[in-house]
Amino acid sequence: MIKKHLCSAAVAVGMLSASQAFAAGELNIFNWGNYTSPELIEKFEKTYDVKVTITDYDSNDTALAKVRAGAHGFDIAVPSASFMPIWISEGLLLETNPAQMSNYGNVRDNFKSPDWDPGHRYSVPYQWGTVGVIVDSTLYDGDINTWAMVFEPPAELSGKINVAPEMLDLIDAALKYTGGEPCTDDKSQLKKARDTLVSAKQHWLSMDYGVIEKFAGRDLGASLYWNGAAFRAREKNPDVRFGYPREGYPIWMDAVVVLKDAKNVENAKLFQNFLMEPEHAAMASAFARYANGIKGSEPFMPEDMKGAPEVEIAAEFIPNGFFSKTCPPHVQEMYSAIWTELQK
Secondary structure, three states: OOOOOOOOOOOOOOOOOOOOOOOEEEEEEEOOOOOOHHHHHHHHHHHHHHEEEEEEEEHHHHHHHHHHHHOOOOOEEOOOOHHHHHHOOOOOOOOOOOOOOOOHHHHHHHHHOOOOOHHHHOOEEEEEEEEEEEEEEOOOOOOOOOOHHHOOOOOOOOOOOOOOOHHHHHHHHHHHHHHOOOOOOOOHHHHHHHHHHHHHHHHHHEOOOOHHHHHOOOOOOOOEHHHHHHHHHHHHOOOEEEOOOOOEEEEEEEEEEEEEOOOOHHHHHHHHHHOOOHHHHEEEEEEEEOEOOOOOHHHOOOHHHHOOOOOOOOOOOOHEEOOOOOOHHHHHHHHHHHHHHHOO
């Protein structure tokens, strides 16, 4: 691979493939915290002679607000699929047509042309997972496959509970727990969910994103959180377990997009194509401990992820999962009202 000096402008020669593309310069990535594989970034930098800078965010809402405000300096962002229609409708993304890139054939068939990005005009699939409950089994060894762990917890867990402060995940979970459906505009169902959340808050210790080290230090008993973090917590504390609530649990996928005002467009496109290589998708999964949307990545995956209960959903729990979606604007307003009340 011939490399250019970092001071030269970023260029791409020929078709967008690892064997034909040449680049140099910079790439600025805006991604979830503790979610980007250093090994993956190092390989991209060496392959294309591109200096990568990563800036973290802690929620979909934070990322969206920052990009909406402009003057952010980012080329790449990683919104969840449930937020993609908002990014697209507001004109925040560049149409890079990943479906025409050389590595697109590696995308799993069930993730091609998804509802949130028909024809994959803007995004490439990154990692996907589930929202459930993490529990320290030394404190509670009963049935953990229920949202009761965080909404009406057993006495052993009360006061030792965290919930990820991700509005959509939390309200959707509360709706399912109380017999409602995500994105409903039924005010009675939304009231049940709101009342459940407000009542449950007395049992919570925190609403925070940093749980892995807290479970390692046994500072938490339970948390509404994501499966990959549960895996990483179990690596540090073997008593950690992950539950799939029978009432219904969200399934999500994150998408790698190029921003409309990106300064390093060609390098951003190279990065999108790079992520669709099976070995590279496996690098991302090996770090964050989530499944990915790229077929052929299996041989490169770490052995300890194969068959792991946090990664491979048991057959009995599969019917209870639902894919997170974007709610209509009037429902988003009602969610926001509940969220504001819960923050008080």
